[in-house]
Amino acid sequence: MSRLSSAHAPSDRRVDLYGRARRVLRQIHLWIALVLCLPLVIVGVTGSILVFRDELGNLLAPPPRLSAATDKPHTVAEIIAAMQGRIDKEFTPFLYEAPNAPEQPATLRFIALGGAGKASRIIDVLVDPVSLDFVTWHYDAFPGFLNVIVRLHGNLLMGRAGRVYVGWLGLAVLVLGISGLILWWPGRQRWRAAFLVKRGARGLRLYRDLHGAIGIWTFVVFMTVSFSGVCLAFPQTVSALVTKLMPSRDANRPEPIVRGEGVQRIDADRAIAVALLTTPRARLISIGLPLRPEQPY
Structure with missing residues (x-):
């Protein structure tokens, strides 16, 4: 009997160690969820609302309707040139x-880049594409209520400190996802059952099965959204990590456009025409404008 017991002792110790590790991991998973429940719900709900930000923006603040005009609208390059002459020189257009x-106006978005502790400023200018008249302008890209939702999602209304906090929330969610996957991982005989809710389950068993099934079916989306949130909160850190892992993909130093001698830079209209050549049935929705000469449209 002593020989049999000693032979099984290492295996028993491994099982006991595995059980302890799972219990510790379960407590970590549980307490992260409990402590961060409220801010995670806020970020999740506001993120879901922002999926429909364009539709909500048009509903809350319908774009001004212009009087019917039979004249041909000006080109994008002409609109940009006209508005640049009326806006403070510190602002540069970066989106049309x-x-x-x-009967709706065009929107031209300008940015004044910050520096030395000064935050960047963005202004939206709505312009009549036919007459080139100002329609209106505003500093916020979204109407009042939606702007609060954007700030609540991005920084919990806490400014830069809140943005860092939201980034750490994203890291905590990644820990939740990884720990949840480990805790969910079924044995060899339970793979099929692990993806489903057991028929006839009641009470705590029903909630556990629902939690596990919903978690595993949405795991990829859950982790992708969480990781992208971390990237948005800590762009410089993530860029440095990507550069270290993949030196050929330096996100901070993209390859500049090299033009031959005498080659003239094209304007926005030419860039749009080139893009439409590749997709003839497409229509222009927006175009990003380069902030520096070596950047592309």
């Missing part, structure tokens, strides 16, 4: 959004 209908 085409009107969705003939």
Whole structure:
């Protein structure tokens, strides 16, 4: 009997160690979820709302309707040139959004880059593409309520400190996802059952089965959204990590555009025409404008 007991002792110790590790991991998983429940719910709900930000923006603050005009609208390059002459020189256009209908204005977004502790400023200018008249302008890209949702999602209304906090929340969610996957991992005989809710389950068993099934079916989306949130909160750190792992993909130093001698830079209209050549049935929705000469459209 003593020989049999000693032979099974290492295996028993491994089982006991595995059980202890699972219990510790379960406590970590549980307490992260409990402590961070409220902010995670806020970030999750506001993120879901922002999926429909364009539709909500048009509903809350419908774009101004212009009087019917029979004249041909100006080109994008002409609109940009006209607005640049009326905006403070510290602002540079970086996005043009085409009107969705003939009676709606075009939107030109300008940015004044910050520096030395000064935050960047963005202004949206709505312009009549036919007359080139100002329609209106505003500093916030979203109307009042939606702007609060954007800030609540991005920094919990806490400014830069809140953005860092949201980034750490994203890391905590990644830990939740990884620990949840480990705790869910079934034995060899339980793979099929692990993806489903047991028929007739009641009470705590029902909730556990639902938690596990929903978690595993949404795991990839859950981790992708969480990781992308971390990237947005800590862009420089993530860029440095990517550069270290893949030196050929330096996100901070993209390859500049090298032009031959005498080659003229094309304007926005030419860039749009080139893009439409590849997809003739497409229509212009928006175009990003380069902030520096070596950047592309």
